[in-house]
Amino acid sequence: MDWEELHTNLPSLMTFLTVARLGRFTAAADSLGINHATVSRRINGLEKVTGQRLLLRSQSGWEITAEGRQVFEIAEEIEQSLAKLVSDDTSNAVTGTVRIGAPEAFTGHIAVPVLARVQREHPGLDVELFTSTQRARQNRSGLDLEIVVGKPEVPRAWERPLVEYQLKLYATQSYLDQHGRPATLQELGQHRLNYYVEAILLVQDLDAALTKLPQMRPGLASTNVYAHLTATLESAGIGLLPDFVADAHPDLVNVLSEEFAHPATYWAVVRQESLRNPAVATVYQALRDYADGGVSVQPGHSPTVR
Template identity: 55%
Template sequence: MISTRDPNPEWLMTFLAVARLGRYTAAAQVLGVNHSTVSRRIAALEAAMGGHVLTRAAGGWETTALGARAMATAERIESDLRSLVEIDQPGLTGLVRIAAPDAFTALYAAPALAPLQIANAGLSFELLSATQRVRQTRSGVDIEVAVGRPDVRKALATPVFEYALALYASEEYLAEHGEPRTLADMSRHRLNYYIESALQIDELDIAVDELPPTLPSMRSTSVFAHLAATVAGAGIGLMPDYVAGLAPRLRRILAEEYHHPIAYWAVTREESLRNPAVAAAFRALVEYDAVRAGRTAGGRRRTGDRRQDFVPPSGGAR
């Protein structure tokens, strides 16, 4: 009979989920239990080990030195359990949760991750659309994609690909309202862009600093709404060039006067990278820009001269 001082494998696997996701609620969702069950299992593990395995940080829970020992054991258990099903279900298994802006999710992340999904029957993804500031510590997701370079600690941040915010309008709109010849002319036009009060990304906020105040316009938290409004002639759209490329009817305007380069960065917790499925997904996101460039004539320039080399940890160690 197992004594009350012997760590239960179930407690260890629950701890592993919290260590990787940074939140009890996120771990509970992945494990299919409630928050109190996660809290009770962590408390039982700490009582068995005689100390704290997690410590609260600014943006989520982080492992202590004792927790690092528990994590190594939990990863060995996870590996052993995975080996039991590899004969019937070979390859990567588990759930990978990724938060990213909606355009990136639809046009980049989904096709980048599709080969992994196809090749691994036991692997699943949850893609959460979110355009928000990167938190100091990853919390609730395995990978977060940010607009602009994030300031994080105890996490790996790697540039994914560069794009540019530019101004676009439909030919019908320009024929009716005239084409602006200078940035100052933009004051006589409507601008389809983000809702200022809801915008949390500095890089996207400063993108309008060069523009004068514009007429009342259609604002949205979705870049696809910016695109639809611009195609419909509701104003001039300020949007990523790779999104505007979805609508051949749009024409870029003021190209010489306005060009706001920007980049997406992928961020993941150090603990999350120890999961082979997360490491593979992270690599797929980082490398997909090269794949796209190879498939498309005149493909977007890679971020290669600024990209950090990414080597996923092996054997559960860093």
Template identity: 45%
Template sequence: MVDFRRLPSPDDLLILLTVARLGRFNAVAEALGTTHTTISRRILALDKQLGGRTLERTPQGWELTALGVDAVAAAEAIELSLGELDGRLSNSDALTGLLRISAPDGFGARFVMPALVQIQRENPRLDVELLSGTRKASQNRSGVDLEIVVGRIESVNAEPIFLTNYFLRLYASAAYADRRGLPGRLEDIRHHSFVSYVESALQVQELGHRSSQLPMPITSFQATSIFAQVDAVHAGAGIGLLPSFMVPASSGLVPVLRDDFHRQLPIWAIARPESLRSTAVQGVVAAIRQQITDRAGELSA
């Protein structure tokens, strides 16, 4: 007969699995509806039961020890078995729980959001949180299951998955073109107003005007939101450096120096290995890729 008193708590193992995926006790506590203190206490109890430390603190957040890796493997088996049981009881293979994704606001709204809606439609018991933010891949773990990031990937303690490239191009409103004219050469940008990100708040420098090698404009309108930038260009605030997928042909905006300037940037999905083994995260990555495939013309324009 199995002595259950000697076995680690399945609940504590599942908490460890969530820590491995999110990297921070605060994020785990929020996801599980409890407190940081409770999470810490449960991990300490698990360590005592297993006879060693399952986690170690690093500059990148909590990381698994060798013992922790073994414990997480057991936790993943428990999670899989519970998911199969839940599916049989509900006569469904639907996913449950909470899925957290962070993404740049433009790409997040245009491509990630439809993918998440699709996943949730197929899994109505799955809760979804989409966090908007244009930033580098997190070095200290962001408390999400999956990060979508733009630009060059530096060394991170996670697995990057290339999703697609996209283009930044110059646009202006027809009213601005009528009032100020349009530059005939890149050098003529210096005589115009320019719309872009707030340089002082920008983590992804490739998105800003300063790194574009374009001349400095007379004046600038800067915003942290790409939606505010698009609206500002529509309102005639200046020439904008915008993702082409945010400017459909029906937008009414006028391309500026299309044959002379563009910038191509990559988009990546990044997650811990433990998160990438999650069926929900795998489903989201596949759904985002499907969105990209189905709408490839918007990204290659």
């Protein structure tokens, strides 16, 4: 791509950058203040100019191809250079935007308190959190940092365990009074389970928890852990919930506490090239410090960072 082509396609490069980060054309259109057709036209035009397929559709949205990774990195460099032109900050303060994908429970109970502290120390740092419970993406997706459940295997990436927790069974006392408290795992077959939609549950460690349980009737199945929590608080069944989430609610009773607890671990995945960005390195280090501090997630309290 020569200078004339680059100059002409700057809007397309920035549009591609936004789609890669957000994973969806509609989300990119809303972010940029343009329509879906314009996003599609710009991406198609950029692919014609580069002669490469830059994006591929996956179950979780649009992901960057191997060829698109180089274009993405160039677009990031251009974005950072343009940001310097309009920045009044001439100090060495950490600035820029870090985009993190993480499950809802990790985001609400761990990431937000930790990152709020980082932002207080670095006012020029922006953080965008995208909540989802899925496997780590094999191709770079525009996320600077991913938090996943279970050990990931991603080429050219750093992987590190952050927080251990347990999935346990919970119900309200009113539910147990009405439907009976199961005394054994086998008796769970008479109850509804509030958990993920099994047909689309792609995280092995979360799916493995179900193999330890008898077949239960689906309760309110959802892709969102807080829906499981709310359904359980509303006495709509027994919830299979992270202990650090459920234990913050005194109305919930841990059912079969001696017979069942499924261990799980949140892992951080960050690609090597992302760590060259001081903003990403700062956020990653803050989460590492939290993990290295050995601080457990206390119900109803924000975690602290050393």
